[in-house]
Amino acid sequence: MRNSEIARVLRIISVYEDMMDGFFKARAYDRAARAIESLTEEAEDIYRRGGKEELMKIPGIGLAISEKIGDLIETGRTEHLEELKKRLPVDVEDLMGLEGVGPKTIKTLWQKLKIRDIAGLEKAARGGKIRELPRFGEKSEADILRSIEFKRKHSGRFLLGQALPVLEEIRGRLAKVPGVKRVIIAGSARRMRETIGDADFLVATSDPKRAMDFFQGMPDVEHVFSRGKAKVLVGLKSGMDADLQVVEEKSFGAASQYFTGNKDHNVALRRIAISKGMKLNEYGLYRGDRQIAGSSEEEVYEKLGLEWVPPEMRENLGEVETAAKGKMPDIIPYGSLRGDLQTQTSWTDGSNSIMEMASRAKELGMEYMAVTDHSKRMAFTGGLDERKLERQAREIDTANKKMRGFTILKGIEVDILRDGKLDLKDSALKKLDIVGASIHSSFNLSRKDQTERLVNAMENQNVDIIFHPTAREIQKREPCDLDMDAIFDKARETGTILEVNAMPNRLDLRDDHIRAAKEMGCKFSIDSDAHALKHFDYLLLGVGQARRGWLEKKDVINTLSLDRMLKELK
DNA sequence: GCCGTTTTCGGCCCGACTGTTTTCAGTCG
Numbered sequence: 128m129r130n131s132e133i134a135r136v137l138r139i140i141s142v143y144e145d146m147m148d149g150f151f152k153a154r155a156y157d158r159a160a161r162a163i164e165s166l167t168e169e170a171e172d173i174y175r176r177g178g179k180e181e182l183m184k185i186p187g188i189g190l191a192i193s194e195k196i197g198d199l200i201e202t203g204r205t206e207h208l209e210e211l212k213k214r215l216p217v218d219v220e221d222l223m224g225l226e227g228v229g230p231k232t233i234k235t236l237w238q239k240l241k242i243r244d245i246a247g248l249e250k251a252a253r254g255g256k257i258r259e260l261p262r263f264g265e266k267s268e269a270d271i272l273r274s275i276e277f278k279r280k281h282s283g284r285f286l287l288g289q290a291l292p293v294l295e296e297i298r299g300r301l302a303k304v305p306g307v308k309r310v311i312i313a314g315s316a317r318r319m320r321e322t323i324g325d326a327d328f329l330v331a332t333s334d335p336k337r338a339m340d341f342f343q344g345m346p347d348v349e350h351v352f353s354r355g356k357a358k359v360l361v362g363l364k365s366g367m368d369a370d371l372q373v374v375e376e377k378s379f380g381a382a383s384q385y386f387t388g389n390k391d392h393n394v395a396l397r398r399i400a401i402s403k404g405m406k407l408n409e410y411g412l413y414r415g416d417r418q419i420a421g422s423s424e425e426e427v428y429e430k431l432g433l434e435w436v437p438p439e440m441r442e443n444l445g446e447v448e449t450a451a452k453g454k455m456p457d458i459i460p461y462g463s464l465r466g467d468l469q470t471q472t473s474w475t476d477g478s479n480s481i482m483e484m485a486s487r488a489k490e491l492g493m494e495y496m497a498v499t500d501h502s503k504r505m506a507f508t509g510g511l512d513e514r515k516l517e518r519q520a521r522e523i524d525t526a527n528k529k530m531r532g533f534t535i536l537k538g539i540e541v542d543i544l545r546d547g548k549l550d551l552k553d554s555a556l557k558k559l560d561i562v563g564a565s566i567h568s569s570f571n572l573s574r575k576d577q578t579e580r581l582v583n584a585m586e587n588q589n590v591d592i593i594f595h596p597t598a599r600e601i602q603k604r605e606p607c608d609l610d611m612d613a614i615f616d617k618a619r620e621t622g623t624i625l626e627v628n629a630m631p632n633r634l635d636l637r638d639d640h641i642r643a644a645k646e647m648g649c650k651f652s653i654d655s656d657a658h659a660l661k662h663f664d665y666l667l668l669g670v671g672q673a674r675r676g677w678l679e680k681k682d683v684i685n686t687l688s689l690d691r692m693l694k695e696l697k
Numbered sequence: 698g699c700c701g702t703t704t705t706c707g708g709c710c711c712g713a714c715t716g717t718t719t720t721c722a723g724t725c726g
Contacts, residue, residue, distance in 0.1 A: 144698090149698085150709095150710080151698065151699085151708090151709060151710085152698050152699095153698090154698080154699090154709070154710075155698035155699055155709090156698075158698090158699080159698085159699090186699090186700090187698095187699070187700095188699085189698060189699050189700080190698085190699090191698055191699090192698070192699085226724095226725090227715095227723090227724070227725090228724085229723060229724050229725085230723090230724095231722075231723055231724085232723070232724085261717090262716080262717055262718080262721090262722065262723080263716085263717080264716065264717060264718095266715090266716060266717085267715090267716065267717080270715095270716090476726090501726090503712095504711095504712070504713080504726095505711090505712090505726065506710080506711035506712050506713095506726095507710055507711050507712080507725090507726070508711090508726080509711090510711090544713095545713085545714090567713095567725085567726050568712090568713060568714070568725080568726075569713080569714070570725095571714095571715095
């Protein structure tokens with residue numbers, strides 16, 4: 128069983144414990160889930176190597192939880208959860224996916240109205256039953272319906288950051304199947320869209336049957352929807368649909384173009400082909416019956432008179448015209464970040480020490496990293512006040528002496544309070560190398576108030592970066608209602624950097640915002656917001672979004688050397 | 698349920714916000 132699956136089960140138990148007022152147990156399970164998720168090794172491997180004793184060496188995993196993890200690995204289930212499910216037979220995950228619905232609400236819904244899932248909840252809400260519950264009213268009933276509506280709008284899609292590692296693994300396996308010459312992940316995953324609907328694999332092989340047999344026989348496959356000569360469509364156990372398309376090598380480029388999309392981009396390309404007396408399909412670019420391009424994407428674009436368009440830009444949002452003019456921007460390459468300007472450590476809600484985080488960042492080839500733990504308003508994380516911040520500064524000084532060829536910067540993620548004031552004194556912020564400010568509360572202010580709030584923060588001379596500027600959470604919470612033009616304008620005017628936060632569920636700024644901000648002359652940082660060593664991997668997603676926003680290397684300050692990067696700050 | 702150089706028992710999870718309230722429970726980060 129994979130770590131993500133184990134963590135999922137632990138989280139469900141955590142919610143159940145919360146419902147039963149097992150408050151501290153809930154916390155323990157939640158912590159254990161996080162611990163498992165941030166492992167760089169599979170828990171199953173650890174267990175196979177040294178049993179539950181070995182699991183118990185992981186901080187946050189004790190006797191009871193290690194046993195349950197053992198059960199999960201051995202049998203795929205744990206008695207504890209089965210018992211809880213008997214007592215409260217509700218779809219916890221389904222309901223918890225709604226903004227504003229938590230453990231206690233779920234419990235009440237079951238006890239008073241026998242509601243098990245979102246479908247039942249929606250029915251009750253539409254029937255005016257929710258407002259009759261204790262501590263609920265018309266407003267909360269309407270809120271619930273709005274949450275359901277929101278979730279529905281995004282249903283059936285998966286976060287890129289969750290899906291990509293799974294898809295990469297499948298890709299790797301496909302590449303080893305005898306006969307397979309080339310294989311890519313196509314579709315929206317290749318375009319690095321923040322969420323993806325299904326997975327598209329494309330293979331060039333001399334033995335199509337073998338590749339298809341392998342694909343549908345993978346342990347990840349729940350059932351096979353259809354299979355033809357060149358295509359298999361399956362449902363994965365994760366709930367995602369996946370298809371495998373098999374083509375000849377001479378068509379691989381045309382097919383990867385065709386299956387990467389998006390649809391509008393492809394239509395635009397086919398129109399150009401027609402206008403030049405050619406025909407473009409998934410097998411190649413043709414003049415009459417003769418294939419004049421097809422084995423590589425590059426030649427397809429070239430023969431159409433276009434510069435090659437990176438997959439992330441293929442949304443028909445002006446890139447085709449730009450490519451036709453030969454004016455494609457040189458968008459930021461993966462792997463070009465030299466530092467990370469937002470990280471959290473065990474001083475607050477991160478899992479690792481300053482030294483551990485810095486060592487990992489260095490290992491990944493970076494030259495600097497800012498430690499930006501939460502400020503005091505984020506009390507549950509142990510957010511830093513002015514005094515604790517000073518203590519942390521001393522630890523950073525010590526750590527820096529131990530690091531070679533790497534610099535740890537003193538920073539903070541300071542809360543922007545409701546009125547636009549900051550959560551820490553200017554005198555404390557002034558001493559830091561880098562100050563990121565962000566919104567973690569009052570997401571629903573009016574556009575005017577919310578915009579003023581952020582503008583106020585940017586006007587502070589100490590605020591260098593606005594972290595996750597819109598505070599959205601993908602599939603859960605809309606971006607704050609902000610006058611983005613005013614924000615971008617103020618960012619440029621004050622020299623405030625805007626962050627592209629790389630967390631899979633944030634990706635904030637969003638691609639279209641990034642592009643708009645760039646056009647207004649803003650500068651950016653791409654940060655992992657890492658809370659654990661593994662989270663540095665998310666930088667890939669951040670760069671992906673930056674590429675979708677047409678950013679070039681020069682737009683992103685943490686592609687610069689430390690000295691030059693610091694000069695970009697206020 | 699986890700943890701331990703103040704503790705093997707008794708701490709851990711705090712403050713803001715919202716909607717329901719007339720003093721507070723639930724959610725969020």
